[in-house]
Amino acid sequence: MKILVISSSLRLGSNSGLIAAEFARGAVESGNVVEEISLKGRQIGFCTGCLSCQETRRCCIADDSADIIRKMHDADVIVFASPIYFYGLSGQLKVLLDRSNPLYGTDYRFKDIYLIxxxxxxEAATPDRAVSSLQGWVDCFDRSRIAKVIFAGGVNERNAASGHAAMKNAYETGKEIGER
Ligand SMILES: Cc1cc2nc3c(=O)[nH]c(=O)nc-3n(C[C@H](O)[C@H](O)[C@H](O)COP(=O)(O)O)c2cc1C
Structure with a gap:
């Protein structure tokens, strides 16, 4: 399987990034083709809502989103990693999802979507609104589904996730993909 892991946190020692790397490690070990992308350093502008992509299937803004969206189109599995910001997805991930509108109506490959x-x-409800936001995107790509959410709560400082149970969960979840 071709697996694309997209980490959206921009900070060094990112907790969601650490967990995403464990997912990738597991997925590589079971023979998948895995590509990890960070949004750090990428130029990705806001969607302007022009909707020209519905005719052209491409965005008229020339920036780093085009390359990522092409990779999303071609992946069997997409893993999104995000810090929770104000109970939602990070703004940078939401902007990427908005910019992925050119994928709408295309013959994209992805089915299983994972969210870290x-x-x-x-709290049990801490991730709910972030999950709901991604569910809204998934609902628009009706061959896809959220296969699993991996949530690490109680981590705030950099690298705080390193001993968290979510690390093992992510590694095992990544590993299982090639074993199914
Ligand atoms: C702008 C901002 C908003 C945040 N909002 C929340 C929040 O609503 N709930 C929460 O539990 N933590 C919140 N946090 C804490 C982060 O989710 C937490 O530090 C997380 O581990 C960061 O992940 P990262 O290291 O991958 O960036 C917020 C942090 C920032 C910078």
Whole structure:
């Protein structure tokens, strides 16, 4: 399987990035072709809502999103990793999802979508609104589904996720993909 892992946190020692790397490690070990992308350093502008992509299937804004969207189109599995910001997805991931509108109506490959989330709080409901936001995107790509959410709560400082149970969960989840 071709697996694309997209980490959206921009900070060094990113908790969601650490967990995403464990997912990737597991997926590589079971023989998948895995590509990890960070949004750090990428120029990705806001969607302007012109909707020209519905005719052309491409965005009229020339920036780094085109390359990522092409990779999303061709992946069997997409893993999104995001810190929770104000109970939602990070703005940078939301902007990428908005810019992926050129994929709408195309013959995209992806089916299973995984979501890795990290937050300072550790309540059962902490990830809900972020998951719901991604579900809205998934609902628009009706061959796809959220296969699993991996949530690490109670992590706030850099690298705080390193001993968290979500690391093992992510590794095993990545590993299982090639074993099914
Ligand atoms: C702008 C901002 C908003 C945040 N909002 C929340 C929040 O609503 N709930 C929460 O539990 N943690 C919140 N946090 C904490 C982060 O989710 C937490 O530090 C997370 O581990 C960061 O993941 P990262 O290291 O991958 O960036 C917020 C952090 C920032 C910078």
């Amino acid at each position: 989330l990290t937050a300072a709080e550790d």
